[in-house]
Amino acid sequence: MEQPYFTLKGQISLAFLKKSNFTGSYREMRYNLFIKDEHLVAAAYPQPYCWECTPEEQKTYQSFEVSAEGLDAAVAWLNEAYESRFSGTV
Secondary structure, three states, rough: OOOOOOOOOOOOHHHHHHHOOEEEEEEEEEEEEEEEEEEEEEEEEEOOOOOOOOOOHHOOOEOOOOOOOHHHHHHHHHHHHHHHOOOOOO
């Protein structure tokens, strides 16, 4: 992957994630970022349903440290998830 498909620079902060989940979508992929058990968790799952209505087996998770570097790594992982799972589904 040469260029990231998307970035979240300026759209999200760790302070926000300490209070609430951050959900969004990019083309066919939806994602959820949240903090659980002192880890930053990124999850990717397919459209069309919301987080609560998507079957658990369709969600892919990865944990990161709760830091600016961890947030950057989570976004990089979401880009990799898009490339490997969703980019050919258009």
